[in-house]
Amino acid sequence: MTRYGTAVIRQDVIPLSALDPNPGNVAYVDTETTGLTGGTGTYVFAAAVARPIDCGLRVAQLFLPQPGMEPAFLHALREEMGEATAIATFNGGSFDLPVLRTRWVMARMPGEFAHAAHVDLLTLVRALYRHRLESCTLRQVEERVLGYERDDPLPSALVPETYFEYLRHGARELLEAALEHNRLDVISLVHLHSRLLLRLQGGETGMDAADWLALGRHRFRRGAKADGWRALRNATSFAGGEAAATAGLLISRRLVRRGSIAAADTLLAWLEDRAAEDLRVSLARARLLEWRRRDPRQALEVVEAAQSRMPDAAEELEHRRSRLRRKVKLRDGRLGRGRRRESGRRQGNVRQVQLEVPIADGAAQRLDDGGVELGA
C-alpha cells in the first residue's frame, strides 16, 4: 500500500552463489511495455528488479493491473530501485528510462523519476562482444556469451498483446508467461554484468586476439590507459591474425604520437614478420620509414618486399614505390656530390626514445601510466 494507492508486487529470493567479481550495490532493472514506439501512449505494465544480497538474489516483480493504477506502480518501482548505489539495464538508456521518466510526468507524480547512476549493459556488450555476435539482443547475448539457451515459449514481440488480452478479457495464462519472461530477463542481466566485469578486469580465460583488441579499445575510450595498453599487448601476442595485427598497429600509432619512433619501427618490423600477408602493417612501416625516419631506402626495401610477398597488392604499392625510387635516386645524387647537410636534417626531426627489446617481450612496463582502473 502506497500513498498513491495499491501497488502489486511479488518478491522472492533466489539462492545464488556469491558473484565474482562482486558488482556491488547494484539494482538490475528490466521493464515490459505496451509498445515499442515510445511516446506518451506507451506505458510500462511490468517491471522486474533484482538485487544481489548475501545469500543470493532478491527479485521483485511489479505489475500494473490497470492503467489507472500507475502512480502507485511507479512509486513502488522507484522505492525498489532507490536503495542501490547504481542501476543496470539492457538498453535502458535509450528506452526503459526515458519511458519511465515520461510515465512519471504523465501520472502527475511530484518531481521527476530520479534514479542512481546508470550502467547500460548493452553498451558494454556492443563494445566487448560486437565482433562475436550477429545481433546484440538479450537473447543472443544470453545464448552466445552466457551459454544459456532459454526455454521461453513467449517471443518478446507478443508480450504487449498478452497485457491487452488481460485488460480486455482477464486472460491470465499468457500474462503469467510474460511476467516469467520479464523475470528471466532481469536474472540474465545479473549474470551478464558479472561476466562483463570479469572481462573488463582481464580475469577471463580463453580470450583471443579479437577479444583483447575490443577490450583494449574500450578501455582507452574510457580513459583507462594502463588497461588499454595491457589489453592491446595481449592481443599482439597471438601469432598472426588480423586482430593481433590491428592491435599492433594501434600500439605503434600511439608510440609514434608519443615520439617513440624507433620503438614503433621495431614493433612494426616484428609484426610484419608474423603477419606477412597483412598489407596494412607493411604500409604503416613504409610510411613510418619514409616520413618519420626519413629513410626512403629502407622504406623502398619494405615496399618491394611487400610486393613480392603479396602479388595482388603489388599494383597498389606501385605509386609509392616509384616515389621512393625517385627519392632514393635524389638522395644518392646529393650524397654523391657530397652535401652533408642532408644527413643532419634526416635525423634532426625525430625524437627518439630507445627501447632495448620489442614490446612483446614485456619491456613496455615503463609505458604504463601506473594505477589500475576497474569497474564499468
Add this chain to the structure above:
Amino acid sequence: MLEARRIAHPWIKTGVQTIVFCRSRLQVEVMLSYLRQDLAPRLDAHQRVRGYRAGYLPLHRREIEAGLRAGDITGVVSTNALELGIDIGSLQCAVLVGYPGTIASTWQQLGRAGRRSGSVGVFVASSSPLDQFIVRHPEYFLGTDPEEGLIDPDNLLLLAGHLQAGLFELPFEDQERLGHADVRDLLQLFEEDGSATRSAGRWFWSRQAFPAEEVHLRRILADNVVIIDTSHPRPQVIGEMDQFTAPVLLHEEAVYLHEGAQYHVDRLDWDEKKAYVRPVAVDYYTDALASVSVQVLETFAGPDEKRLTRSHGEVKITSLASMFKKIRFHTHENIGAGPIHLPEQTLHTTGYWVTVDEDLWVSLGRETQAHPTKSGDFAGTPGLEAGLQGIAHSLRHVASLRLMCDPRDLGAVAEVRSVTTQLPTVTVYEVYPGGVGFSSRLYELHVELLEDAAALVRDCPCSAGCPSCVGPLHLVEGAKEACLRLLEAGRRSPNSATALAV
C-alpha cells in the same frame, strides 16, 4: 485536349517553359504522349517534356521538380498535384485544360506562369457544362472571390482518427469532449474492439500500434494498390493507386500510362492489392465503364410533397466496373472492348436525392410514347430514362457551381427504379467516405438547383443534347426534351391544373 495541344506545342518546341494542367490522370498521360510525339524528331523529347502526378514515386517527383527549377525541363503536364505547395520556380506559360473546379485552383494554376519577361495563362474550356458556362460568362470567374473551403468537422471517420491519436497522447477523462464533439460513443466502440481500456475513470489507449501513423493526409481510406513492373530482373514498384479508382484504371488488360510510357496490366491481384504490369508500345489507350448504384442507409430529411421531391441522408454507393473500351490515339475511335471482373467497390457517404412523383412519371411516359421517332419506332421510355440521366448530369454540375466545389467531388446516379424509393431517382453524392457536408446544403438549395439545371439545358444551343448540358445522350431521341420537361414539371406544385401541359 487537342485544342490545348495545339496551343502548348509551339511554345514547348521553341523552348518556352510551359505547364499544362489536366483534370485527370488519364488526361495527363494522353496529353503527355501527344506532346512528346509533337517533339518527336528531337532525341531528348522524353527528358524535355515530363508528366507529373501524385501517383508517381517520391524520388521521381523530386527529380522533376528540380528539373523545372533548373530549366532543364521545358514542358510538364500535370494534374493539380503541381498546383501549389511545391517550388518549381516560375514558368512562362500555363495552359489549363478544362476548368480546375474552383476559382481558387484556377488562379493557382494560372499563377504558375509569371516570369518577368512576359508570361501568359490560357484557359481551354472543355465541353463540360461548367466550362462552357465559365467561358460564356467570364465575369463569373474574373469577378468572384475564390471559394471558401468547406469542411465537415463532424465527419465520423476523421473524428475517429483524431480521437485515437488524442487518446494515445493523453488519457481521456470520463466526461471529456474532443473539441465540441461528444466522444463517449466512439470511446465505447473502441473499448469493444480492444483499442481502449477504461480504468479509474479514464480511457487509455490499449494497442501497440501508433495511431497517428494510420491517419492519411490526402485520403480517408487507406489501402492502395501497388503497381509493379515485371519486366526487370527484379520486379520494381513504379507507383500506387487508391482502391476506389483502381478497378477503373488498373483492371486486367488495361493500358496504364505512367509518365507517357505505356504499361499493359497483365494481372491484378486484388486480394494482395498488387498490379503486375509490363511496358508495351501500342497505338491505343483504354477507358473503363462502371455501373453505380445507391442504397439509402438513413434519411436525415425529406422527402417533401413536391413533384420532384428532395431528401438527403446517409447512402452507400456501390460501383462495379463492368467493361472497358480500347480507344485509338488521335482519332479516338473505338477499336475494341473487354470485360472487367473485379469486386464491387463500396463507399459510405452522404447524398442528396431527387425523386420523381409517380403520376408525373407515368403521364410523361405516356406523352413521350405518343411521339414516335422518324424511323417509326417508339422512343417511349428510353427517352424518359435518358432524360433522367440528363438530370443527373446537369444537376451534378450546377450543384458544384452552387457549392463552389470541384465537380469531381460529387458523383451522380440516375435510377429509373431506385431500391429505396421504388421511383425514378437521381442521387448526387460526395465521393469522400463519411461525407463532407455538401448534401445538406444541396437539400437546402433544392429549388435553385432545379432552376439552374433547367436553365442550363434550355439555354444550351445544341439540338438534341450534348455533354455540355445533359451529357452524351444525343443518340437517344427526345432525351433533352424529356429532361427539360421533368425539370420544369418539378417546379410546379402537384395541385396545379396545368402540371401536365407541355
